[in-house]
Amino acid sequence: MNHAKHPSAGNPRVSLTGYATASAWAHFGFEYADWFDSRRGRALFLPMHYGCRALRPIAPAAGAFSESLYWRHRWFSAWAEAQAPNLAIEIGAGLSTRGIAHARKHPDMHWVDYDLADMVAARRARLAKHDVPGNYTLEVGDLLGPGLGGALRTSADARVIAMTEGVTDYLDHAEKRRAWRAIAELLARLGGGRYLLEVHPRERIDTFGMPGRLLFDALRRISGRDLREQLCANTDEAIAMLEDCGFTRVRVLPEDELVDAAHAPAPAHRAFVLIEACIQPGPDVARRERAR
Numbered sequence: 001m002n003h004a005k006h007p008s009a010g011n012p013r014v015s016l017t018g019y020a021t022a023s024a025w026a027h028f029g030f031e032y033a034d035w036f037d038s039r040r041g042r043a044l045f046l047p048m049h050y051g052c053r054a055l056r057p058i059a060p061a062a063g064a065f066s067e068s069l070y071w072r073h074r075w076f077s078a079w080a081e082a083q084a085p086n087l088a089i090e091i092g093a094g095l096s097t098r099g100i101a102h103a104r105k106h107p108d109m110h111w112v113d114y115d116l117a118d119m120v121a122a123r124r125a126r127l128a129k130h131d132v133p134g135n136y137t138l139e140v141g142d143l144l145g146p147g148l149g150g151a152l153r154t155s156a157d158a159r160v161i162a163m164t165e166g167v168t169d170y171l172d173h174a175e176k177r178r179a180w181r182a183i184a185e186l187l188a189r190l191g192g193g194r195y196l197l198e199v200h201p202r203e204r205i206d207t208f209g210m211p212g213r214l215l216f217d218a219l220r221r222i223s224g225r226d227l228r229e230q231l232c233a234n235t236d237e238a239i240a241m242l243e244d245c246g247f248t249r250v251r252v253l254p255e256d257e258l259v260d261a262a263h264a265p266a267p268a269h270r271a272f273v274l275i276e277a278c279i280q281p282g283p284d285v286a287r288r289e290r291a292r
């Protein structure tokens, strides 16, 4: 079967890129990231990383790509920290250790990571030799399948966040809508909350020229998808789609809300924007909030 044309449900081939980012997080020194570093991950990440470095003098935008992954991961974690959630839900967590680090630092909250079955099994195998905090859970969950997060419960006034890092741009437009609706419905069922994701607008990628095309070609070979075609044309299109899926107050996070953005390598050239989208609390929660 041609996976590029007929990706299987949940697109498990995308999981391969999770090994690459796990090695990126280990390379950049994120907490506990060495737990998930692997030969396979390094074989995917390091050639791209050193290729980007070599490109930087002649193509600064594409050359900053691998370094900008560091900032993406860091900004997601800083956003989660700033939300002070009672419940944090990361979908497509891959081999990221953000949830474990956050749960360990905040024992009074609950962090749940979801991913496809194979990735969860790989993750469990590696976690078996480590001490995982009790307020951290790992579950199988498919953004495109039915009943995502169906077992989750929370108190009515809980602060709930959801995030997908490096996940929805691997989905085509119809799948993005399904995924975003599933997250919107989950947050609505939990009484409202905020969602963070990154979007690579096609118009931004196209300014990277030939090096950008080569990078996307490499990602196409790993993920089995023509990623450029699947991207939103621009941030307006992404925002309109998220609103259509039920989110409100959808906004691109401005530079001054991104921790230490000024120190990011060539941040003006980064390939992605971070978008925050909200599901307002239902009338019951809003009434209780007002009464507090």
Ligand SMILES: C[S@@+](CC[C@H](N)C(=O)[O-])C[C@H]1O[C@@H](n2cnc3c(N)ncnc32)[C@H](O)[C@@H]1O
Residues within 6 Å of the ligand: 009, 010, 011, 012, 014, 015, 016, 017, 018, 019, 021, 022, 091, 092, 093, 094, 095, 096, 114, 115, 116, 119, 141, 142, 143, 144, 145, 164, 165, 166, 167
């Ligand atoms: C590029 S990796 C990113 C992993 C992690 N978020 C990170 O930044 O290191 C993409 C992840 O999305 C997961 N994924 C792909 N399709 C999914 C789906 N339909 N539902 C849940 N997870 C999915 C893959 O298994 C993989 O772990």
